[in-house]
Amino acid sequence: MDRGSGLSRLARGVATVVLDALLPPRCVTCDEPVDRPGSLCLQCWSGLTFVTRPLCAVCGDPFETAPPGEPVCGDCLATPPPWGRGRSALRYDDASRPLVLGFKHGDRLHLASLLAGWMRAAGAELMADADVIVPVPLHRWRLLARRYNQAAVLAHALGRATGIPVSDRALQRVKRTPSQGRLTRSQRARNVQGAFRVAASRRTEVAGRRVLLVDDVLTSGATAGACARVLLRAGAEAVDLLTLARVV
Known part of the structure; x- marks a missing residue:
């Protein structure tokens, strides 16, 4: 020694x-x-309740019992989301909410490696196929007020742990939208229409690549769906979604 x-x-x-x-x-x-x-x-x-199998192969929503055949939920069969596979580490509920909100709004950035570790376990199959990690962006005025983008912090923690490159400037939020908190599913979808774009100078960072889209909480899927569509239009080969928590 x-x-x-x-x-x-x-x-x-x-x-x-x-x-x-x-x-x-x-x-x-x-x-x-x-x-x-x-x-x-x-x-x-x-x-804490971790999201475990059996779950929907598309959105990651857990089933109480394993369904026969292809494990896809009714919502995804009726209206398939634009991403290929979605996974989440935790159920977003009364137990996980203080932890998630403390990280999101309370400057508890030291939790990033812990939370990213849970996400790695939940999304191992997604990360094995990913070429680049892209966080869901904040609008510049919200970023200025909050001082950090929690999705980008998680994305970089995942990148450091896995060696997968992180592109945190390719996807931009160009429309300042109201908070989604009290909106219905259809209102959320309308709220984020035209809110995102891929910067022309950074299209090469996603074009032809399998993108792992990262966010903190999946609720209706409106924000993630809007981001996934923009990434696919920019030439991404595929988009998978990994979040810290999800509403069940």
């Missing part, structure tokens, strides 16, 4: 012990004491 590297690891270990003694690690959701920084307490962890 190199003496210098051994001393460096020892120094980091001592610093960690001292820091934990002065500022004990807390649960990232409820602030209860935990064993190590960036983790959840047992109660918050046990409350």
Whole structure:
């Protein structure tokens, strides 16, 4: 063992012990004491519901029991979304909401690697085929107010973990739309019409490539659908969708 590297690891270990003694690690959701920084307490962890199989092969919506034949839900059979496969790590519910919103609005960017790890597990088959990762963009005025795009933070965490390149400027939000929060499904779809484009100077970053579109929460699919259509029109070979959480 190199003496210098051994001393460096020892120094980091001592610093960690001292820091934990002065500022004990807390649960990232409820602030209860935990064993190590960036983790959840047992109660918050046990409350999370991860999206697991059986699920719809197209949108990733979980089934209570495995259906016979091709596992595609009724909504996707009736109106197929423009992306090929969709996957999500968590159900967006009362247990996961504080975690997701804390990351999205509360500057808890230190959670990115933890959350991206869950997304990697949920979307392993998608990431195996992906040539480039593209986050759903924010309009420039919303980005200025929020100071960061949570989808881009997740995309870069995924890129660092997998080596897949991230193109966070190819897809642009050119129309400032109202919040989708209180809108119906049809209103959401109308709200994002014409809201996105692929920058002409960056079409080569998506053209002919399998794109992994990344966002924080999938609700109606209107935003992801609008982004996927724009990417396909720009020449993307295929678009898959990976989100941290989804409404079930």
